[in-house]
Amino acid sequence: MEDEVDRLVAAWRRERPDLDVEPLEVLSRVSRLARHLDRARRLAFAEHNLEPWEFDVLTALRRAGTPYQLSPGQLLTQTLVTSGTMTNRIDRLAKKGLVERLPDPSDRRGVLVRLTDEGRDRADQALAGLLDQERAILAELSRAQRGELAGLLRQLTAPFDNIPG
Template structure:
């Protein structure tokens, strides 16, 4: 019996009129999210990265050559506040993984670009990241993954 089932059983005794199915679904989603984030964070930590820093680097890598985006484009990709983005960029620049390049025509405009070190790290790390994700969903049958993905996509679209 998982902790969610235990709570649902307790509510069935104390408040039998409650529909606890939404509680069970959301409770399990939250537990899964914590577990997944913990496992993925362990991998990133091996490379001295936090989850949010990895997200920035991954966005730059997947953007294609020259692996550069404006801070606004990064904000759109990652759904962050500008303050949070500035902090991430400062940390990544301090680690030598990104550089901020001023626009030659408009000095107020900056592009964030992977450094050679950042590119090499992410080229290696993205493979490890995807392999870990495969391990983490190994308990879901191959033929059910598409259906689960579609249901999660539909649910997310509701927000």
């Protein structure tokens, strides 16, 4: 089955036959697939009245385990957004009653963000919904193919994740 990147690559080969556009075969597919996934995620979360950014913050706290609390700084590094953005997100989540701000007992500059019971439940429900949807998307591939794909992708992500970048 042909996809949009096949058409894109064919167009470049026609217009710029002097260039080697093979890298696009992999990386343009990664970018486009991510874009499609964003839209699909937005739909899946809408059933739980959550925005993708809310899910990202709530699940970061959920993964931390009891007592489900992290500093804003830790949330920054996990979600790859800037501090201004995170302040705004915490404000809105707190207003919805999904998280609460607590003073950090060991550092008076600091704050701890803790998941409320409702926040934890919402995160758990949304995760289950997301996984169902992702399974449907991945049904195109056999289990062995999924494993292979995960391994190849890991080789590309590891340098970004391990070198300070």
